[in-house]
Amino acid sequence: MTLAADDPAVYRRIARSFEQQIRAGTLPPGSPIPSERALASEYGISRMTARRAIDVLAQRGLVERRGRAGTFVARPKLIWDFTSVAGLHEQLSRQGVVPSSDVLRAETVPAGELDPDVGRMLELEPDQPVHVVCRRRLGDGEPLALEESYFPARRFPDLLQQDLGASIYGILATCYSVHPVRAHQEIEPTLLPASAAAALGTGPDIPVLRVTRTAWDAFGQPIEFARDIYRGDRLRFVAETGAPTSGSNEAMTRLTHRIHERGPTG
Amino acid sequence: MTLAADDPAVYRRIARSFEQQIRAGTLPPGSPIPSERALASEYGISRMTARRAIDVLAQRGLVERRGRAGTFVARPKLIWDFTSVAGLHEQLSRQGVVPSSDVLRAETVPAGELDPDVGRMLELEPDQPVHVVCRRRLGDGEPLALEESYFPARRFPDLLQQDLGASIYGILATCYSVHPVRAHQEIEPTLLPASAAAALGTGPDIPVLRVTRTAWDAFGQPIEFARDIYRGDRLRFVAETGAPTSGSNEAMTRLTHRIHERGPTG
DNA sequence: AGCGTTCACTGGTATATACCACTCGCGACT
DNA sequence: AGTCGCGAGTGGTATATACCAGTGAACGCT
Numbered sequence: 172m173t174l175a176a177d178d179p180a181v182y183r184r185i186a187r188s189f190e191q192q193i194r195a196g197t198l199p200p201g202s203p204i205p206s207e208r209a210l211a212s213e214y215g216i217s218r219m220t221a222r223r224a225i226d227v228l229a230q231r232g233l234v235e236r237r238g239r240a241g242t243f244v245a246r247p248k249l250i251w252d253f254t255s256v257a258g259l260h261e262q263l264s265r266q267g268v269v270p271s272s273d274v275l276r277a278e279t280v281p282a283g284e285l286d287p288d289v290g291r292m293l294e295l296e297p298d299q300p301v302h303v304v305c306r307r308r309l310g311d312g313e314p315l316a317l318e319e320s321y322f323p324a325r326r327f328p329d330l331l332q333q334d335l336g337a338s339i340y341g342i343l344a345t346c347y348s349v350h351p352v353r354a355h356q357e358i359e360p361t362l363l364p365a366s367a368a369a370a371l372g373t374g375p376d377i378p379v380l381r382v383t384r385t386a387w388d389a390f391g392q393p394i395e396f397a398r399d400i401y402r403g404d405r406l407r408f409v410a411e412t413g414a415p416t417s418g419s420n421e422a423m424t425r426l427t428h429r430i431h432e433r434g435p436t437g
Numbered sequence: 438m439t440l441a442a443d444d445p446a447v448y449r450r451i452a453r454s455f456e457q458q459i460r461a462g463t464l465p466p467g468s469p470i471p472s473e474r475a476l477a478s479e480y481g482i483s484r485m486t487a488r489r490a491i492d493v494l495a496q497r498g499l500v501e502r503r504g505r506a507g508t509f510v511a512r513p514k515l516i517w518d519f520t521s522v523a524g525l526h527e528q529l530s531r532q533g534v535v536p537s538s539d540v541l542r543a544e545t546v547p548a549g550e551l552d553p554d555v556g557r558m559l560e561l562e563p564d565q566p567v568h569v570v571c572r573r574r575l576g577d578g579e580p581l582a583l584e585e586s587y588f589p590a591r592r593f594p595d596l597l598q599q600d601l602g603a604s605i606y607g608i609l610a611t612c613y614s615v616h617p618v619r620a621h622q623e624i625e626p627t628l629l630p631a632s633a634a635a636a637l638g639t640g641p642d643i644p645v646l647r648v649t650r651t652a653w654d655a656f657g658q659p660i661e662f663a664r665d666i667y668r669g670d671r672l673r674f675v676a677e678t679g680a681p682t683s684g685s686n687e688a689m690t691r692l693t694h695r696i697h698e699r700g701p702t703g
Numbered sequence: 704a705g706c707g708t709t710c711a712c713t714g715g716t717a718t719a720t721a722c723c724a725c726t727c728g729c730g731a732c733t
Numbered sequence: 734a735g736t737c738g739c740g741a742g743t744g745g746t747a748t749a750t751a752c753c754a755g756t757g758a759a760c761g762c763t
Contacts, residue, residue: 180746183631183641206713217748222714227642230496230628239713239755253624253676356676358519360626360644360669362496365449374715375449376493378626378644403626410519410622410676446716472743483718488744505725505743640745 181216185224193233193244204234204242230378232404238374248407249310253356259308260338268310272336275317275370276305279324279331289321292385292396300324302331304339307370314371315405320397339395349394351386358382360403367400378403447482451490459499459510470500470508496644498670504640514673515576519622525574526604534576538602541583541636542571545590545597555587558651558662566590568597570605573636580637581671586663605661615660617652624648626669633666644669 192198205213210221225242228234235245252262263270282290283297290297302322308315320339322330326347333342343349358380365375380401388394401408458464471479476487491508494500501511518528529536548556549563556563568588574581586605588596592613599608609615624646631641646667654660667674 180631182746187631208713217750219749220747223746225714227628230642232627236714237756239715240757241713248625354677358624358646358674358676359514360646361498362493362644365453376496378628380624380626408624410624411620448716474743483720485719486717489716491744502744503726505745506727507743 181214182220182223183227185210185214185216185221186227189224189228190231190233193228198244200244200246202244204228204244206241229404230376232378235404236374245404248405249315251315251401251406251408253408253410263310269312271309271312273307273309274304274335275307276303277331277335278303285321289396293321293323293393295323302327304331304335306335310405313405314373314402316399316401317367317370318397318399320395322395323393326392326394343394349388351394352389353391354384354386356382356384363400363402371400371402373402373404380406380408447480448486448489449493451476451480451482451487452493455490455494456497456499459494464510466510466512468510470494470510472507495670496642498644501670502640511670514671515581517581517667517672517674519674519676529576535578537575537578539573539575540570540601541573542569543597543601544569551587555662559587559589559659561589568593570597570601572601576671579671580639580668582665582667583633583636584663584665586661588661589659592658592660609660615654617660618655619657620650620652622648622650629666629668637666637668639668639670646672646674 189198189204198204204210204225207218207221207225210216210224211218214221225234225236229236229242232248233245234242236242249263249266249268251259260270279300279302281297282293282295282299282301285301285303289295289301290299293301295301302320302324304318304320304322306318306320308318324330326349327343329346330339330342333346335342340351343351359382361379361381362376363371363373363379368375380403382397382399382401384395384397384399385393386395386397455464455470464470470476470491473484473487473491476482476490477484480487491500491502495502495508498514499511500508502508515529515532515534517525526536545566545568547563548559548561548565548567551567551569555561555567556565559567561567568586568590570584570586570588572584572586574584590596592615593609595612596605596608599612601608606617609617625648627645627647628642629637629639629645634641646669648663648665648667650661650663650665651659652661652663
């Protein structure tokens with residue numbers, strides 16, 4: 172095992188060595204990584220150093236820690252299309268993954284009881300009611316994302332009586348004839364806060380994408396404010412601009428088939 | 438200093454304690470964090486544990502490590518609008534930041550010498566020439582992003598003779614009357630590989646956004662393939678859909694003013 | 704055969720220690 | 734007054750060690 176000598180950090184050279192093996196396919200997805208103790212004795216380093224090497228791989232999403240069961244080469248990431256908002260169910264199915272949703276919370280509260288951003292973005296007074304819908308999206312039973320959405324309750328009176336496991340945008344369209352024509356999204360790469368780790372069933376501090384979204388209808392009325400958390404270790408995100416946003420879009424599937432890894436100076 | 442007791446991990450409780458102080462403004466941006474050794478003795482823990490606490494904050498982007506000079510509360514993140522591709526210069530100026538660009542590389546090589554993705558996405562044969570343009574974008578002299586772009590050279594013969602410090606999309610428009618009408622972007626949150634750390638002037642393993650982009654013109658011809666790396670610790674990303682993509686767009690500035698932090702179960 | 708229990712092994716956390724290279728400010732020297 | 738050099742302090746890395754709680758397979762028992 173010759174390690175590149177230009178980076179003096181031992182843990183990073185070991186990480187790179189594994190990275191190459193994983194990308195080359197020598198270590199196929201699902202195969203176990205040697206235990207930290209085994210790595211340490213194999214390379215003649217301390218366990219803490221071996222652990223840091225694996226930490227790098229885990230945070231890059233190349234490797235998956237399964238608690239006290241071991242560490243394994245990560246399965247390929249699923250594709251998440253930002254632009255086709257409603258089609259998550261269909262998207263996952265097309266990738267051979269069984270999608271599902273949990274409704275963690277569905278209630279109506281005054282805007283004043285929520286944090287001020289909600290009322291401000293939805294342009295509501297503190298006493299006006301807001302539907303709060305928290306959902307967990309899963310693929311093959313594995314939690315992939317947490318979605319926390321807020322809707323102006325006066326506008327969508329019986330929203331919470333609908334099947335919230337389905338597409339909420341679909342409900343807005345069919346029941347209220349409301350369509351989002353403009354959306355503003357903020358995307359922030361960060362690490363999973365410990366407070367949300369339990370709901371996602373992972374450890375804290377995995378890389379995640381935080382998305383804050385506001386959507387307006389054709390009249391400029393805000394219809395949704397949402398804060399989502401997407402697992403970065405299991406998902407790759409796709410945005411298509413200027414293309415037809417509906418339809419099967421097999422071009423996208425073809426394109427996203429394998430464009431990743433390697434990059435600037437990499 | 439009472440630390441929440443529901444999380445048994447000491448380093449995470451200390452990190453949370455600092456997070457609260459930073460969000461509350463008790464620790465203003467730019468102010469120094471106690472040194473690892475000071476933290477260790479203050480809390481009666483080992484330095485390694487203190488270091489891990491600060492690591493969490495650094496990876497969340499709340500705190501900025503400045504090598505051996507100390508660790509400081511991070512300045513607020515800059516806003517990066519994905520949708521208005523060409524307007525970076527203007528965007529940064531509006532935030533009171535002086536923008537600049539370095540051209541790290543500008544040459545023309547056969548597609549076959551580059552990795553296969555480039556030729557495939559640009560639909561070129563291995564012997565056809567490709568312009569390779571690597572740029573570094575800076576704000577106030579601080580590197581913010583690396584952009585690695587590839588263009589079909591036959592289509593844009595003298596592209597490299599233009600001023601590549603300016604907007605390349607602007608050059609395509611004015612010199613070749615070519616406009617991207619469709620773009621496909623893949624967004625992947627990950628950590629900065631060591632090979633790119635030097636070019637960004639940061640340590641490796643900070644959270645970054647990796648973006649792979651392909652753009653087509655009105656005739657469906659690919660005009661650009663690009664792989665970018667954006668610093669996640671200094672930037673917040675914004676995507677506006679369905680809105681006018683040009684103009685001063687003061688609505689966006691207003692909206693993005695302070696919508697962040699806190700989220701699902703947070 | 705089927706079941707339950709045990710136990711080696713795993714990752715997660717924490718400590719104490721050490722050395723290095725670099726920064727920055729203080730003080731001495733010109 | 735200006736400059737230079739040094740040294741205390743910093744983060745970055747690495748080691749050796751320890752304990753805990755959960756996993757999962759081997760093993761023994763019924």
